[in-house]
Amino acid sequence: MSTIIILSPILYPAIIGGWPVITAAVTAAAVGLGLNVKEKVHEENKVEVAGAVEVEVDVNNSEVLTDNVVSGKELVLTSEEGIVIRVTRNERGQCKVCAYGKGFSKTELKARAEEFTQKLVQCFSYNRTVTELKNKEFQMINEEVMEDGSIRLHVRRWVD
Amino acid sequence: MAQHDIEVTISKTGEVKVHIKGVKGKACMEYAKWLTNAIGVVKDQKLTSEYYEPETKARIKLQQELGTGDE
Numbered sequence: 631m632s633t634i635i636i637l638s639p640i641l642y643p644a645i646i647g648g649w650p651v652i653t654a655a656v657t658a659a660a661v662g663l664g665l666n667v668k669e670k671v672h673e674e675n676k677v678e679v680a681g682a683v684e685v686e687v688d689v690n691n692s693e694v695l696t697d698n699v700v701s702g703k704e705l706v707l708t709s710e711e712g713i714v715i716r717v718t719r720n721e722r723g724q725c726k727v728c729a730y731g732k733g734f735s736k737t738e739l740k741a742r743a744e745e746f747t748q749k750l751v752q753c754f755s756y757n758r759t760v761t762e763l764k765n766k767e768f769q770m771i772n773e774e775v776m777e778d779g780s781i782r783l784h785v786r787r788w789v790d
Numbered sequence: 791m792a793q794h795d796i797e798v799t800i801s802k803t804g805e806v807k808v809h810i811k812g813v814k815g816k817a818c819m820e821y822a823k824w825l826t827n828a829i830g831v832v833k834d835q836k837l838t839s840e841y842y843e844p845e846t847k848a849r850i851k852l853q854q855e856l857g858t859g860d861e
Contacts, residue, residue: 751804
């Protein structure tokens, strides 16, 4: 035994690769939750659905340095039951997840938005961790998804 | 050759728990520093018995390799 650290991820995509880093995590989260990545559009093209309820959830620690990120970019995901999830960023550069759909309560939509947000952060943490470990030539010994939804990795390397 | 193992658990909420094994003394802190820089901020940290064992020259080598030298 030597040390155990617990880290809260920070989604600083501008530092580590720009919007594509977020896009990769969004896509992985969408796949994990059975959502379709419908299209990638600019905010001005957003289609308003009459009568649709909408809720918004902030992604913590996701402030993006504005220099490297194109304003107005968003990703649109759709579920089979008709919920649309938009991932965008606000004027401060923070990622936002917005869920809307006809015939759903705000509580239902908030739950879906929060579920997606969690998955997004988990996928971001996973991508970031695995990339860094591979860069330092760690070998994957084991990788498994636990019953509680967490992902456990065991990596190893030999040092002179 | 020394075997360095890292066990990582990424919770459902994205929190990352890192358990660094097989690295004696303060050298394990080089891994901790490197992963912190890459992933986020430290929420909690525990030092275990191996941390207090005599460290070897490995620490300096790790610092150079991971780019975590004292700032």
